[in-house]
């Protein structure tokens with residue numbers, strides 16, 4: 001087999017200058033840690049506004065709940081999608097007014113609905129009769145939007161089955177909401193995170209159109225469609241550019257609703273923060289399991305429990321960069337903990353220079369979303385992932 005020189009396309013993921021800054025900043029710090037570049041978060045937000053001027057943005061804060069990230073987006077004028085009273089409290093503490101918060105989790109305790117209402121939140125999602133009754137009791141008169149069930153085909157990190165209701169149930173709930181004194185405001189869906197098939201928005205929008213028309217016959221005029229998240233970040237598996245998403249989605253909306261379309265909301269999480277983060281990690285050990293085994297194992301000081309849970313089933317394939325030169329060598333990558341599920345990539349073989357040594361650093365790119373907040377408290381005594389912002 002001919003050996004190729006290791007040649008990682010770093011500038012597909014980050015500019016050489018940005019990488020230089022991050023490297024300089026990280027020099028003396030002990031790994032593992034995450035660095036989030038706030039200027040990049042702003043850039044992603046601006047790109048979204050530019051490409052989708054027709055939407056109102058609700059940042060899904062679970063993707064990266066660092067105070068600095070939220071404050072950066074607040075300054076930009078973003079609204080926020082919160083999933084719990086803890087997230088609502090954090091937003092209020094950071095000075096986000098309750099009118100800019102949507103309670104976007106369909107799974108809510110009645111007392112939490114009451115709490116949000118008391119704090120001034122007036123926009124709630126729902127997908128079940130039981131939850132709708134709770135909202136009617138504890139958040140009277142609020143706006144509610146109804147989450148539709150979608151398939152997550154084409155998404156690298158699915159968010160289906162657990163959330164949303166079929167249009168048949170949703171239709172009944174919309175009528176019921178009016179009877180209960182709530183304002184049936186609109187519909188929502190989430191096509192799955194890192195959704196690489198843009199056509200999924202088309203499928204979901206046609207369900208919306210059907211329901212808009214069905215309830216209009218009963219005298220209810222819905223005003224809003226929430227397109228959820230699912231917009232892309234730059235991982236190894238290629239996705240279309242944001243411009244393409246924006247262009248196609250607007251075309252779908254206009255096909256179904258014409259130029260005078262309803263208010264459109266999106267709830268981006270990953271696409272606003274993922275590309276702004278880099279995890280710096282160190283190789284703890286390189287080993288071989290048997291004389292004739294083809295692949296070496298490379299153990300890092302971060303793994304599934306340290307913030308890389310989206311490597312589950314190798315769903316998300318982070319670009320990982322070594323600065324060394326050498327011939328390409330395929331390896332199996334694993335984390336540091338005493339749990340055998342803490343293997344990052346075994347099926348998909350990552351390629352590093354054959355000169356890679358223990359104690360050297362690797363840079364895990366596109367890790368600004370769904371990493372730090374997922375890291376465990378103290379599994380094997382390892383503290384949660386540190387994060388720095390620059």
Ligand SMILES: *Cc1c(COP(=O)(O)O)cnc(C)c1O
Nearest residue numbers: 060193194229230267268269270
């Ligand atoms: C997680 C979540 C999002 C964010 O999705 P991304 O794919 O990360 O953009 C949006 N809306 C809801 C309701 C979510 O739960």
